[in-house]
Amino acid sequence: MALYSEKVMDHFRNPRNVGVIEDANAVGQVGNAKCGDIMKMYLKIEDGIIQDVKFETFGCGSAIASSSMATELIKGKPVSEAMKLTNKAVTEALDGLPAHKLHCSVLAEEAIQAALEDYRSRGGEI
Amino acid sequence: MKIYADNAATTPMSRAALDAMIPCLEKLYGNPSSLYAIGQEAKEVLERAREEIAAVIGAQPREITFTSGGSEADNQALLSAAALGQRRGKRHIISTAFEHHAVLHTLKKLEQEGFEVTLLPVHENGIVDVDELAAAIRPDTCLVSVMYANNEIGTIQPIREIGALCRSRGVLFHTDAVQAMGHLPIDVNAEQIDMLSASAHKFHGPKGVGFLYARRGVALTNVIEGGAQERGKRAGTENVPGIAAMAAALRESEANRERDAAHTAAIRDRLIAALAEIPHSALNGDAARRLPGNVNFCFEGIEGESLLLLLDDRGISASSGSACTSGSLDPSHVLLAIGRPHDVAHGSLRLSLGADVTEEEADYIARSVAEVVAYLRSFSPVWRDLTAGKTPFLL
Ligand SMILES: Cc1ncc(COP(=O)(O)O)c(C=O)c1O
Numbered sequence: 001m002a003l004y005s006e007k008v009m010d011h012f013r014n015p016r017n018v019g020v021i022e023d024a025n026a027v028g029q030v031g032n033a034k035c036g037d038i039m040k041m042y043l044k045i046e047d048g049i050i051q052d053v054k055f056e057t058f059g060c061g062s063a064i065a066s067s068s069m070a071t072e073l074i075k076g077k078p079v080s081e082a083m084k085l086t087n088k089a090v091t092e093a094l095d096g097l098p099a100h101k102l103h104c105s106v107l108a109e110e111a112i113q114a115a116l117e118d119y120r121s122r123g124g125e126i
Numbered sequence: 127m128k129i130y131a132d133n134a135a136t137t138p139m140s141r142a143a144l145d146a147m148i149p150c151l152e153k154l155y156g157n158p159s160s161l162y163a164i165g166q167e168a169k170e171v172l173e174r175a176r177e178e179i180a181a182v183i184g185a186q187p188r189e190i191t192f193t194s195g196g197s198e199a200d201n202q203a204l205l206s207a208a209a210l211g212q213r214r215g216k217r218h219i220i221s222t223a224f225e226h227h228a229v230l231h232t233l234k235k236l237e238q239e240g241f242e243v244t245l246l247p248v249h250e251n252g253i254v255d256v257d258e259l260a261a262a263i264r265p266d267t268c269l270v271s272v273m274y275a276n277n278e279i280g281t282i283q284p285i286r287e288i289g290a291l292c293r294s295r296g297v298l299f300h301t302d303a304v305q306a307m308g309h310l311p312i313d314v315n316a317e318q319i320d321m322l323s324a325s326a327h328k329f330h331g332p333k334g335v336g337f338l339y340a341r342r343g344v345a346l347t348n349v350i351e352g353g354a355q356e357r358g359k360r361a362g363t364e365n366v367p368g369i370a371a372m373a374a375a376l377r378e379s380e381a382n383r384e385r386d387a388a389h390t391a392a393i394r395d396r397l398i399a400a401l402a403e404i405p406h407s408a409l410n411g412d413a414a415r416r417l418p419g420n421v422n423f424c425f426e427g428i429e430g431e432s433l434l435l436l437l438d439d440r441g442i443s444a445s446s447g448s449a450c451t452s453g454s455l456d457p458s459h460v461l462l463a464i465g466r467p468h469d470v471a472h473g474s475l476r477l478s479l480g481a482d483v484t485e486e487e488a489d490y491i492a493r494s495v496a497e498v499v500a501y502l503r504s505f506s507p508v509w510r511d512l513t514a515g516k517t518p519f520l521l
C-alpha cells in the first residue's frame with residue numbers, strides 16, 4: 001500500500017498549472033512556514049470567469065497535489081462556482097487522502113478563498 | 127539505481143543473522159524453560175548469545191537482559207533508575223533535549239509521578255557540554271541519561287567524560303546506544319556506563335529484539351510482569367530466534383566495524399561535501415563527531431516530504447524531520463533542539479548509509495538531491511520571497 005493514491009501521485013509528479021500569472025487580478029496566499037505548508041494562488045478573472053489560474057506551493061505531496069487539483073477544478077469556471085469549491089471536493093477528486101494529510105489539502109480551498117477575497121477588495125464583483 | 131539510505135530507521139538482516147535465526151525456528155523450537163533436550167538446547171543458544179553480546183561491550187553475561195527492542199530497554203532503564211532513586215529520596219533526572227521519544231516520553235511519565243527532569247541543551251553542533259552537565263547535577267539527582275549517538279543527526283556524545291563525571295558524583299549513568307551499537311567501539315567499563323540500551327534491527331539483526339545492559343548491583347524494575355525468565359526481570363518466553371540472530375549480527379558488525387566505519391565515513395564526507403554545494407543548505411550536527419553513515423541537511427525553501435517522494439521515484443530511500451512526514455504539526459524536536467527554526471527544519475533530509483555504499487551511489491544521491499531541490503524551489507512561494515529579498519535567508 002502506497003501512502004497516496006495514484007491520482008495524488010500523478011498530480012504531485014506532474015502538477016498542473018504551476019507558476020505565476022504576472023497580471024493576475026486575484027492573489028491569495030495561506031499557511032505559514034512554521035506549520036509546514038504554504039500555498040499561493042494567482043487568478044486572472046475576466047467577465048466573472050476564471051480565465052487562468054496558477055499556483056506555487058511549499059509543502060508535502062498532499063499539499064502540492066491538492067493545489068494542482070484545485071486549479072483544475074476552477075479553471076474556466078465562473079467565480080460564483082469557485083467560491084463554492086470545498087476541500088471535500090478536492091479530496092474526492094484525488095481519490096482520497098490519508099486522514100493525517102487532510103489538513104494540508106484544506107489550504108487549497110483557503111488559498112482560492114483568499115484570492116477571491118483579494119479580487120473583491122480590488123473592486124471585483126463576485 | 128536502487129539505494130537504501132535509511133539505515134538509521136532500520137537495517138536489512140545480514141546473512142549471518144539469518145543463518146543463526148532459521149535453525150532456531152525450524153529445529154530448536156523448544157522453550158528454554160523446559161527440561162527436555164530441545165528445551166535445554168534452546169537454553170544453550172540463549173546463554174551463548176548472552177555471552178557473545180556481553181563480550182562485545184566488555185560486560186558480564188548476567189548483566190545483559192533481553193528485551194523486545196530499544197524502546198523497552200529505554201523504558202526499563204529509566205523506570206529502574208527512578209525506582210532506585212525514589213528509595214533514597216532522589217527524584218531528579220538529567221537528560222537531553224534531543225533524546226529518542228522512548229526516553230523523552232518515559233521521562234514525561236516520571237514527571238507526572240513527581241520526578242523533576244532537567245533536559246540539557248545540545249547546542250548548534252548537537253553535542254552535550256560536559257561542564258553544563260556537571261553544573262546540573264544536584265544532591266538529589268538519581269540518573270543521567272544521554273544517548274550515545276543521535277538517531278537523526280548522528281552526533282556522538284562525550285560518553286567517556288560523562289561516565290567519569292557521573293561515577294565521581296555517584297549518579298547512575300544510562301546511555302541509549304541504539305544507533306551506536308555495532309557502529310562505534312563501546313566498552314561499558316572503560317566508559318563507566320551503568321546502563322545501556324541496544325536494538326538488533328539497527329545492526330543487521332531482526333526487529334523486535336534488543337537488550338539492556340545493567341551493571342551488577344543496579345537492580346532492575348520489571349516492565350513486563352509474569353514468569354521468571356531473565357532472572358525474573360523480564361517475563362515472557364524468550365525470543366530465542368531473534369536473540370540468536372542479534373548475537374550473530376552483533377558479532378559480525380563488531381568484526382567488520384573498523385573497516386566498515388572507515389569506508390562509510392569516507393563516502394559520508396564525499397556526500398556531505400557534494401550536498402554543501404547546494405545554495406542555502408546546511409549540514410545538521412557536528413561534521414566530525416558523527417556516526418560514520420549519517421548525513422543530515424536542511425535545504426531552505428522546500429519541504430521534506432515532497433523531497434522524499436521525488437527521491438523515492440529515483441530509487442533513493444531516505445527520511446526527513448519535516449512535520450508533514452511525521453503527521454504532527456511540529457518538525458523534528460532534534461532539529462529544533464540544535465536551533466534550526468521551524469521554517470528550515472521542514473526542509474530536512476537524513477541519509478543514513480550502509481557499509482556497502484559506493485562512491486558512485488553517493489554521487490548519484492548528490493546529483494538527485496540537487497536536481498529535486500532545484501525543482502521544488504522553482505515553484506515554492508517561500509523560495510520566491512527569499513530570492514526576491516522579501517524575507518531574509520536563514521541558511
Ligand atoms: C536512539 C534510538 N532509541 C530507541 C529506538 C527504539 O528502538 P526500537 O525500534 O528497537 O524500539 C530507536 C529506533 O528508532 C533509536 O534510534
Ligand SMILES: [Zn+2]
Binds near residue numbers: 060
Ligand atoms: Zn502537508
